[in-house]
Amino acid sequence: MTNLKELSINIEKFSEALHNTLKDAKIYDSSSSPEAQVLFIDKKDGYYLKIASSKTLEREAEMTAYFQKKKLGLGYISYLSGQSQDFLLKKKFKEIII
Numbered sequence: 474m475t476n477l478k479e480l481s482i483n484i485e486k487f488s489e490a491l492h493n494t495l496k497d498a499k500i501y502d503s504s505s506s507p508e509a510q511v512l513f514i515d516k517k518d519g520y521y522l523k524i525a526s527s528k529t530l531e532r533e534a535e536m537t538a539y540f541q542k543k544k545l546g547l548g549y550i551s552y553l554s555g556q557s558q559d560f561l562l563k564k565k566f567k568e569i570i571i
Contacts, residue, residue, distance in 0.1 A: 477501035477513060488553050488560060494520060519565030520550070530559035537563070 480502055484495045498516035505511070509525035523530060534552035541548030553560040 477503050480512070482512075488555065490551060490553060491522070491560060491562065494522075494550075494562065513565075518567065521563045521565060523559075523561040523563075525559050527554060527557055527559055530554070530561045534561055537561075 478501060480500045482495065482500050484492050487495060494514060494516065498514045501513040501515065503511045503513045503521070508529065509523050512522045512524070514520040514522060523533075530552065531554065534549060537546065537549050540546035547564060547566060550562040550564060551560070552562075
């Protein structure tokens, strides 16, 4: 991954629902906002995992689902909200060349 810093993470600090996605994957920090950390998970076609304070990603998850329903965007794989953190897992957008 160009210009991204590879990270070493402890998957035990993440929700168990994310363990299969994180296991044996290269993880990169692709954050661009101080409000949330975004990890690129280099596994299969790629995933993005956004991590933020609890309940801060709820609206984004709702809007993402709405746009997917209207066929205006990709949905998300999972939205998990805990006592201290939210996790929003999305597939990497595949570039379409015409």
